Amino acid sequence: DTGVSQNPRHKITKRGQNVTFRCDPISEHNRLYWYRQTLGQGPEFLTYFQNEAQLEKSRLLSDRFSAERPKGSFSTLEIQRTEQGDSAMYLCASSLSLGVPFFGQGTRLTVV
């Protein structure tokens, strides 16, 4: 296992289009997190899964955002009707229940 994997690494989309990102966590990790990082800022928490259950959502996660982890393994983050303000690095992390999170390399989204 080489760590947390995120795909794609880069995504350029036109405003108004929908995009979906995928995260494959470290295989034995039951917790999965999504964070968003804009230029010059630290990451901001979006949401968190314990196995397949989505247990916490930030108010940053508007109605246009939806995250799933259907079988408690990989997760997807979908953004509908993208806006220029959605341009950011989307980071996924995973951990054991009491462990520190391991982050993936991120998906950089550019909305033009």
Added chain:
Amino acid sequence: SQQGEEDPQALSIQEGENATMNCSYKTSINNLQWYRQNSGRGLVHLILIRSNEREKHSGRLRVTLDTSKKSSSLLITASRAADTASYFCATDANSGAGSYQLTFGKGTKLSVIP
């Protein structure tokens, strides 16, 4: 919202010198973690210090925590060019269940000149 504030925002030093970065936070915490991020990449966990600890070492890293001042510092000794990166502190205010929601600062951008 970002709880932590790193200081300085940017730091440039010569290889071999020590680098000190500071972090201040606002609310009570369960633990504080430091992460490193190379440009355009993901974050790498460096060290975790619990609220009942005052100092921790890991290789060339030394972290201190002062809960009365709500501040932490990260010292990198004998810096190398490969240490060039952004460094973030992250606080975990959740008790018991582990760090499921970290609050990051804006980071310190460290440049180590060969």
